[in-house]
Amino acid sequence: MTRFAAGDRVRVHKQFPPTPPSHIRTPYYIRGLSGTVERVCGAFRNPEELAFGRPGTPEVPLYRVRFRQKDVWPDYDGNEADKIEIEIFEFWLDAEGDEA
Amino acid sequence: MSGDHHHHHHDHDHDHLHPYDPEHHHPHRPDQDDTMTYYRLMEEAVRELMIEKGLVTQDDIRAEVEAMDARVPANGAKVVARAWTDPAFKKRLIETPKEAIAEVGHDIGPMKLVVLENTPEVHNVVVCTLCSCYPRWILGIPPDWYKSRSYRSRVVREPRTVLREFGTEIADNREVRVHDSTADMRYFVLPMRPAGTEGMSEAELAALVHRDSMIGVTEVSA
Numbered sequence: 138m139t140r141f142a143a144g145d146r147v148r149v150h151k152q153f154p155p156t157p158p159s160h161i162r163t164p165y166y167i168r169g170l171s172g173t174v175e176r177v178c179g180a181f182r183n184p185e186e187l188a189f190g191r192p193g194t195p196e197v198p199l200y201r202v203r204f205r206q207k208d209v210w211p212d213y214d215g216n217e218a219d220k221i222e223i224e225i226f227e228f229w230l231d232a233e234g235d236e237a
Numbered sequence: 238m239s240g241d242h243h244h245h246h247h248d249h250d251h252d253h254l255h256p257y258d259p260e261h262h263h264p265h266r267p268d269q270d271d272t273m274t275y276y277r278l279m280e281e282a283v284r285e286l287m288i289e290k291g292l293v294t295q296d297d298i299r300a301e302v303e304a305m306d307a308r309v310p311a312n313g314a315k316v317v318a319r320a321w322t323d324p325a326f327k328k329r330l331i332e333t334p335k336e337a338i339a340e341v342g343h344d345i346g347p348m349k350l351v352v353l354e355n356t357p358e359v360h361n362v363v364v365c366t367l368c369s370c371y372p373r374w375i376l377g378i379p380p381d382w383y384k385s386r387s388y389r390s391r392v393v394r395e396p397r398t399v400l401r402e403f404g405t406e407i408a409d410n411r412e413v414r415v416h417d418s419t420a421d422m423r424y425f426v427l428p429m430r431p432a433g434t435e436g437m438s439e440a441e442l443a444a445l446v447h448r449d450s451m452i453g454v455t456e457v458s459a
C-alpha cells in the first residue's frame with residue numbers, strides 16, 4: 138500500500154539525514170517544497186541503504202512529484218506553467234499541511 | 238636554418254607553416270594511455286580476480302562491452318518513428334514502454350522507462366542532477382555535456398536559456414517540463430513529428446530523429 142496517490146499534495150522533508158555519512162536521492166534544491174504527486178512509480182529497494190551494501194528492504198514506494206518552477210526558484214523568469222518533476226521516495230514526503 | 242633553431246624550446250606560437258625539415262622536431266604530446274590511475278588499477282585488479290575465481294570469463298566481459306556498444310540512438314529513433322506512424326503503438330509505448338519497445342526489437346532490460354510525449358502545449362527535457370542517469374539501454378552512452386556539471390545544474394534552473402543554447406526556442410506560452418531522474422526511473426522523450434513529413438516512410442522518419450531530440454534539448458525538423 139502506498140501512502141499517496143496521483144493528485145495528492147505533498148511536501149518534501151527539509152532536514153539532512155542526522156548521521157552522516159549518508160547517500161541520499163532527494164536533491165537539495167527541492168527540500169521543503171510542496172508539489173503534486175504525478176504518479177506512483179512502484180516500490181524499489183532503498184538506494185540510501187543499498188549504497189552501504191545493506192539489502193535495502195523492505196522496498197519503499199517511489200513517486201514522481203511535480204513542482205512549479207516558480208515555487209522552486211523565486212527568481213524563475215520562464216512561463217508560470219513551467220514545471221519540474223522529480224522522483225522522491227515516500228519516506229521523504231509528508232502530506233502537505235501535515236508536516237511537523 | 239640557423240644552428241640553434243632546433244635547440245630552442247617550443248614556446249612560441251605555431252601560427253606559421255614550416256616547410257618539411259627533418260631537423261625541425263616538434264615536441265610530442267605524451268600518450269595518455271600509460272597512466273595507471275587508482276580506479277584503473279582497481280578495475281583491472283577486480284576484473285582479473287573475478288576471472289581467476291571463475292565468476293566471469295574474459296569472453297563474458299567482451300560480450301557485454303559489445304552489447305553496450307551496440308546500443309545506439311538509432312534504436313530510439315526507430316521507436317519514435319513507429320510511434321509517429323502507428324497511434325496504437327504510441328499508446329502502448331506510453332502505457333507499457335518495455336513491451337512496446339520489444340515489438341520494435343529492443344530489450345530495455347531491467348530499466349523502468351517513462352516515455353514523455355512532447356505536444357504543442359508541453360516540451361519535455363531530461364536531466365539527472367545527482368549524477369548522470371540516462372536511458373542507456375535504448376540510447377547508448379550519454380553525451381559528455383549531459384554529464385557536465387553545467388548542464389546538470391543549469392537546465393533545472395533556467396531550462397529555456399539552456400535550450401536556446403542548443404538552438405531550441407520554446408514559445409513563451411508552451412510549458413517546459415524538466416524531468417530530474419534521481420532514483421529508479423529513466424526518461425525518454427518522444428519528440429513531435431515535424432510538419433511536412435506526411436508522405437515519409439517509417440525508415441525515412443527514423444533518419445530524422447537524432448539523439449538530442451530524445452533527451453529533449455532539441456526538436457526534430459524535416
